[in-house]
Amino acid sequence: MSTQLRVDWPECKARGLCHEVLPDLVELDPWGYPIVRGPVTDDLLADAREAVRTCPRAALRLVEGR
Numbered sequence: 001m002s003t004q005l006r007v008d009w010p011e012c013k014a015r016g017l018c019h020e021v022l023p024d025l026v027e028l029d030p031w032g033y034p035i036v037r038g039p040v041t042d043d044l045l046a047d048a049r050e051a052v053r054t055c056p057r058a059a060l061r062l063v064e065g066r
């Protein structure tokens, strides 16, 4: 089990703030939509929570999963 960062695609408006908050885990595609590069490791958990909190569309959440 690991922590994953999930994107609610219909809500995401490609503003890219999650990449600014979490550049080690989130890249942006050419249209500005996030690409999450793997699970949230312990060292990234605080920043991942910050990304969830600050997403202007509330389109991010942390889930426990594989």
Ligand code: SF4
Pocket: 007, 011, 012, 013, 014, 015, 016, 017, 018, 019, 032, 033, 034, 054, 055, 056, 057, 058, 059, 060
């Ligand atoms: S901060 Fe939220 S709305 Fe902006 S790109 Fe990331 S997930 Fe989408």
